[in-house]
Amino acid sequence: MNMDLEQMKSFMEESSKDFDVFRNDSKVDTIKAFFTGNHGLQVTPSYEVMEGDILVDELNKKYFVNEVNPIPYPGEPNAGFEVKYDTEFSKQNNPKSPITIGTVNGIASIGDNNNNVFNNSVNDLKDIKNLLDSYSDVSDKQKEELISLLDITKDSNIPMSAGFLSKFKSLFEKHSELGISVGVFIVKLLSNLL
Incomplete structure (x- = not known):
């Protein structure tokens, strides 16, 4: 089954749920996206998301965007975005990266x-x-x-x-x-x- 971009957009919109987008503590948009697993969302075409944004669903759960990749589609500048996120729970339970120091002398x-x-x-x-x-x-x-x-x-x-x-x-x-x-x-x- 080959879908053109309009059919894909329609299918994605029907399969998606609404998320409010917060940027710099202000609501900037409401988008449609669906979960792809492993802390991933796919944002439907014509919406924009940036790293650092916070997405909030209808249950008020927050998704902290830490990676955004455009989805390639021939001849289309915006075929949607693949988004990686952290939740408040995952941010609290994942250890922070250690600080690397070149040389340590003494205690x-x-x-x-x-x-x-x-x-x-x-x-x-x-x-x-x-x-x-x-x-x-x-x-x-x-x-x-x-x-x-x-x-x-x-x-x-x-x-x-x-x-x-x-x-x-x-x-x-x-x-x-x-x-x-x-x-x-x-x-x-x-x-x-x-």
């Missing part, structure tokens, strides 16, 4: 909304001591107390009790990379990785 946490990868170059007490020595605002007494406590904990079989590092809370809050380093050290200690 870092990189990831997206669901997963983080920690890159921590701290392996032992010597590394924590070097990190502490880089802070001019931490007293030598605090540095020695923390290193001593971690060293005793490492060398003894005495279980760690909740809050055994609580006196260093303000130090960890001020220097979060130190808190991360000590945390990684303790996890390695508990996992027999040290």
